[in-house]
Amino acid sequence: MERKVADKAQRHFVTGVSMITSNGYFGKNVMAAEWTMQISYDPLLIATFLHESSITLKNIQKTKEFGVNVASEKQSTLVNIAGGYSGSEIDKLKVNNSFTFLKSKFIKAPIIANCTINAECRLFSIKKMGDHVMVVGKVVAMRYDKTIKPLLYHTGRYYQIGDLIEPFRQQVRVNKSTFKWFSKEADGKFILKCNGAIIKSGRKVLFLKYTKNNMNYETIPYLKPKRGVNYLQSLQEYLKNMEIDVRLKPEPIMKRLVLENKNRKQRVNFVLFEGTIRNGSSRILLEKKDSELLKAFYS
Ligand SMILES: Cc1cc2nc3c(=O)[nH]c(=O)nc-3n(C[C@H](O)[C@H](O)[C@H](O)COP(=O)(O)O)c2cc1C
Incomplete structure (x- = not known):
């Protein structure tokens, strides 16, 4: 690997910045850590990657707890203080006109006011990773301010x-x-996912027409996909069960639509496979229909 390129490229990641608070050898402390993120929902875990010479790491090893304070757009000066000096050099938390604190519920480390998120963590796991140490905390208290x-x-x-x-x-x-x-198919979901086939024969298109209690719809044959299941295979099976004998091209076509009627909207994500009818499946119904929905599939 070309080191020079890597050195420049790594600056192009985009992150937020957390301020990691701790308590220990030099008293209460804060450091800036851009490499901080949530890594599990349940249990709720946050990982932060700290270099071995940081006082923060030593504090966490000693006390087994720390605070994660996600910096706000107004806190770049605080981040510069937290990231520019070590707790072995100055008492960063006491720099004048800088940090204000909130009362932490479960940990001895302070938490910082006016942050987007404050989390109180107990040490869950610690592991050396290259030239940094991965510190994983289990969240025991959390607050956020969406404004x-x-x-x-x-x-x-x-x-x-x-x-x-x-x-x-x-x-x-x-x-x-x-x-x-x-919208009935979506059953309250913001986005309905559909796995469907576009089957053409000459200038005709296969569509399904459904009429029941005055409910009619015109659309391609589709099914609601199951998570993790291969779309092409399940569609092939579905069509076979409908006794539609088609050959599907394996390349998926994505159609992200928002269906509108009056002021109502339903988002539908179609993954479509183009198909051709195999010889001998003359029994399937083909019609050219001028429906807006079908037009959308061909645009
Ligand atoms: C914006 C910013 C982000 C930083 N991110 C990290 C980081 O993710 N991990 C890390 O080990 N150091 C990071 N640093 C450097 C530490 O904050 C710095 O070494 C600090 O002095 C350590 O403080 P401490 O010795 O009091 O713990 C960052 C610095 C800045 C300014």
């Missing part, structure tokens, strides 16, 4: 969170019954 935006760190500089990115979705106006069908 406080986190600080970002990239190429050695601090940034604020920018504009929200709304991933592109094709908007499709559908009739009431089609909308009803898909």
Whole structure:
């Protein structure tokens, strides 16, 4: 590996910055650690990667507890203090006009006010990893303030969170019954996932027409995928059970749609496989339909 390139490339990761608080050899202390993140939901675990010479690491080894304080966009000066000096050099927490504290519930280390997240952790695991030590804490208390935006760190500089990115979705106006069908399928889920086939023959397209209690919909054959199960295989099986004999191309096509009817919206993510009818399956119904939904699949 070319060291020079790696040295530059590693600065291009993007992280937040946490301030790790601890208590020990030099009294209460804080250090900046960008390499900090949640790594498990249950139990709720946070890992932070500390270099071996940090006083913070020694404190945590001694007391088996620490605080994680996710810095806000207004705390870059605090981060500079926490990251620029060692607790063996100065008492960082007492620098004038700098840190204010909240009362911690379970640990002796302080927690810092006005952060996006404060977590109190008990040492869960510790392991040397290359030239840093992975310190994993089990969270015993946590608080957050959704109005406080986190600080970002990239190429050695601090940034604020920018504009929200709304991933592109094709908007499709559908009739009431089609909308009803898909929102019923979604059953309250924000996004409905569908695994479907587009089967063409000449200028005709296979679609399913369903009529029951005035509910009719027009769509391609699809099924709701099961998590972790191969889409192509399950679709093939599904079509076989419907006695539709097709050959599916293995390349998935993604269609991220938002179905709209009046003011209502339902997001649907289709993964589609293009198929051709095998000889001898003349019994399947093919029709060319001018439905908005089908048009969306071909655009
Ligand atoms: C923005 C920023 C991020 C940092 N991230 C880390 C980190 O993830 N791990 C680490 O070991 N040191 C990191 N440091 C360096 C430590 O904060 C620094 O060595 C500190 O002086 C250690 O303090 P202590 O000896 O009082 O524990 C970072 C410094 C800055 C400014």
